Amino acid sequence: MTVTKTQVNIPKYAFEQDPSTGNTVFRIKKNDSLVNYRKAEFLVPHRKDYYFMAFIKKGGGRHWIDMTSYTIKPNKFYFTIPEQVTLKEQATQITGVIICFTKDFLALDENHSLRKLPIIENPHHGHELDLTPKDIVFIEDILEKIYLEYNAKGEWQNNMLLAYMEVLLIYLSRLYTEQFSQPKESPDRQLLKKYLSHIEEAFSEFHEVAAYADLMNISAGHLSEFVKKQSGKPAIVHIHERLILEAKRMLLHSDDSIKEIAFQLGFEDASYFNKFFKRLTQQTPLQYRTAIREIYH
The missing domain is CATH 2.60.120.280 (Regulatory protein AraC)
Incomplete structure (x- = not known):
């Protein structure tokens, strides 16, 4: 293999x-x-x-x-x-x-x-x-x-x-x-899918809605409006959720340090990554790693 x-x-x-x-x-x-x-x-x-x-x-x-x-x-x-x-x-x-x-x-x-x-x-x-x-x-x-x-x-x-x-x-x-329960397709839904596709490709590089709006050649306000309308979530939430998913994968499955994980996800400051992760999960990265590995083992 x-x-x-x-x-x-x-x-x-x-x-x-x-x-x-x-x-x-x-x-x-x-x-x-x-x-x-x-x-x-x-x-x-x-x-x-x-x-x-x-x-x-x-x-x-x-x-x-x-x-x-x-x-x-x-x-x-x-x-x-x-x-x-x-x-x-x-x-x-x-x-x-x-x-x-x-x-x-x-x-x-x-x-x-x-x-x-x-x-x-x-x-x-x-x-x-x-x-x-x-x-x-x-x-x-x-x-x-x-x-x-x-x-x-x-x-x-x-x-x-x-x-x-x-x-x-x-x-x-x-x-x-x-x-x-996936919503039915519509022209606006296609815009959402395109946005999510760009996030999948560049979530560790771009953390702001404006960066993705530039990739899609539309204004950040226009993008935010349509994403919220189609998904029920603010556009920035989709970026944050993808970052958290990848962070959780790495915290569970790799032995990289918190600082290394922060850098790989595009955070220049590990302390900011810690605050970001805790704000969205109510746990620090270290607390999450300890808890999930106890469940896993």
């Missing part, structure tokens, strides 16, 4: 080419026995540079996504997107189907519509979808089609896989929208 280091000193696992098919952007696998993870992978926080999805038919287990622990349950659909921090707690006896794919696979979609789907953007930082019996029948059917195509090695294989995946991802996005 290829591992790289991120700016926050958390290992990042790269997508690996499937030796049996040679596919470098997509992989699907059926599991019907104990998952054989390397011992070194347990209790080690890491990120993936690819999308991961799993339909669990039977079995259980436990893992963490960011600061939330999940007990794996049967007849559920699990997913992560690049950069979420994952930690395995125990091996699991599962029956199900696992799909992994890269941003390059999504780029095969010339209309760029797939990357905008809720299940791909994951604006609510979700990880688990509930499935009805009807959902299970549909998902099992489309997964079987994807699995057969993947192993057929036919001409234009990635195009066929993309077509099947479009159906699956749209279906899952409907479930995501229903279960996470």
Whole structure:
């Protein structure tokens, strides 16, 4: 497994080419026995540079996504997107189907519509979808089609896989929208999504609304008005929430000092970072690190 280091000193696992098919952007696998993870992978926080999805038919287990622990349950659909921090707690006896794919696979979609789907953007930082019996029948059917195509090695294989995946991802996005209560799209909503996308790319560099307004070529007042209208939160709150999320990831999963974390998040003064963190969480960074690690352990 290829591992790289991120700016926050958390290992990042790269997508690996499937030796049996040679596919470098997509992989699907059926599991019907104990998952054989390397011992070194347990209790080690890491990120993936690819999308991961799993339909669990039977079995259980436990893992963490960011600061939330999940007990794996049967007849559920699990997913992560690049950069979420994952930690395995125990091996699991599962029956199900696992799909992994890269941003390059999504780029095969010339209309760029797939990357905008809720299940791909994951604006609510979700990880688990509930499935009805009807959902299970549909998902099992489309997964079987994807699995057969993947192993057929036919001409234009990635195009066929993309077509099947479009159906699956749209279906899952409907479930995501229903279960996470995502507001309906509108032109104003598109502006909000663009703003959130810029924050995701530059939260450690820019901490002020005006900086993002400049990136979007609109006034800070105009941006603030529309963000508040569409999300119900002031524009600055979205920046602060993203900074706090990353700070919590680092405090839990890395051994970097508070000063180092502050610097990596774009704070020149560690004392200001401490005040910022406490104001938003009612705990100092050190208090949070101590408390969350006690829960985790």
